[in-house]
Amino acid sequence: MKGWQIYALGAHEQRADDAAPEPLPLRALLPAAPRRIGRFIQLALIAALRCRGQRALPPDTAVYLCSARGDLETTLEILQDLFRKAQVPKPLQFVNTVSNAACFHVAQVLTLQSRSHFTCNRYAALESALQIAALDLADGRVRSALVGSIDLATWPLAEHRRRVGLAPAAAVGDAAHCLWLGVPDSSRPRLGELLAAEQFPDQAALLQWIGAQGLSPERCSLAAGQFLSADDAHMLRAATGLHRSFEYLTGRPYYDSQSGAAIGAFLQAPGSELLLHVQGDALGGRSALLLRR
């Protein structure tokens, strides 16, 4: 199996405090940060800058960002201002509701000029963004790509929990994850490989695909995503024989694209050679990421 190299990872994950949002640590990474950007774009920049680190990204690196909910903070602000305070959207506030403003700022700060997409999927935002990036790499349209997810908590947190369907005391957080993917390049050290990013209509289709990958329990761990029920995860282990569990969710605050945390946790600590991460959705669909360290 041949995949796309993962050259770097960057992330920000912070449990949200009910009292008020903590300032995001963007200025430490970027003293001359763009002005008048909200927390959504700041999160995108933090993850991308941590991913790049001190490396030189090729200027034709594409940017694929994703989210389940987009810039919820700005959208809520505009709606509440409009309908409760009778205030029309401010120009820059309105422009920043367009999700790909985050792609623009990441590309501008990192001086990239290439392909750029902002995509959304309720349950598998990062998986679908990785799939799109992988297809563009396969097509030869791009040779290097930043793929990132952005998840924003909003205040008051009690309302945020109600809005996203969480229990009143559930831990929630802000998070952004970013991977640098690319074609094989022996001059660059790599962290691992993305072997596959796929979406399936149901568990049966997923199982058929897994069967074709030749994954052995000795080499491959299985991680169940946050939206895969315990019963479905159990059935998956039984059907595939992949009994080595990779656990990464315990103790983590809720945010939508926790699969980003799985990638980082797997590649940055010793363990099995391969990781199969499976996510579920409300329609019985499945998405899968297959990684090799």
Add this chain to the structure above:
Amino acid sequence: MRPCFLTGAALHTSLAADLADHLEAVATLPGEPQTVTVAVGAELSQLPYRLLAGVPLDQSGTRLHGVAGALVERALLAAGLDASQRRHCGLFLGSSSFDIGDTEACYARALREDPQALAMAGSSSVGTLADDLRRHFGLRGACVSFSTACTGSANALLCADAMVRHGRLEHALVLGLETFNQVTALGFQGLQLLGTGRMRPFSADSAGLLLGEGCSAVVLGNRPRGPHAWRLAGSSNHCDTFGISTANPDGSIVAATMQEALAAAGLRATDIVAIKAHGTATLAGDTAEAAGMRRVFAQAPPITALKPFLGHTLGACGLNELLLYCAAADNGFLIPTPGIGADDAHPGIRLVQSAQPLPRGHHMLNYFGFGGNNTSLILSNLGTEPA
């Protein structure tokens, strides 16, 4: 690599609710737009808008799902998908506002009952609209929504095409959906980009853009339906970091986007039989686009712009304008805009002024949006299999 063709399609805009009826509608330029009154407190704003034909605005809260559902059904039927094929069909949706109009209506109603009502209580995910449609139509293939402003549905199309060509899907449903909402209308008013009356791109008296509602659906599949089925011969997408709401006026990135699309299709500029311009009728937008076209085309082929007919349908304009363009091309003509884009306001760039025959060939369709997202599509109807 597998072939990928545009099969069943459906379109509903301010001109008509059926794709076929659009061809009669473009025989003449539309009249003045409607006016939507938006009350913000005691202030009333009168905003010109091209509203969907035959769907009253007072059905806000249900009209988006109603229109989208009807379009999806027509497109799936036209593509001839059976239940099993529908189950494995992917959904790729491009929009700027998604279901924010429904969200506004729900919130306004909730606030009448409870001044402390929670905004976006029922739906806070951008993916909700796509999931609603998947649930209703039994579509369980890959699902992605594109939020890249005016290039949204164009990008949805090029990614769906990649999925089908790479064998990830046998069929993909691509949607462009844009309906009226107060946030968007007032947002554009605040940016002072709105004009009055009909849009006049590439004209000396161009006075800004006119927003429009427009929704469209197309099914991509491996098997062509007809000897001259349309296919995406090449495409490109490029981020211009010059400015978040304006492209580089020198046209360099616009040109690079077009050149990359040509290269992806293995074509030269002289191979293009016609261009569908983005044509936003803003000075900055038209200037950059015209400059870009001049860099790429020593002699530009015939150029059409469709926003004078539809208004700017934002994230849905990619697919809306593509389907309208292709429908006219299937009937052998390029849609003219008499009296618009003819006064050399942008030297070397003129829009076609009268209906002219359009040969089969390679067609370039361009889209440039907020956030510097630029997309160029090369569509072919030559009826040959791709290499």
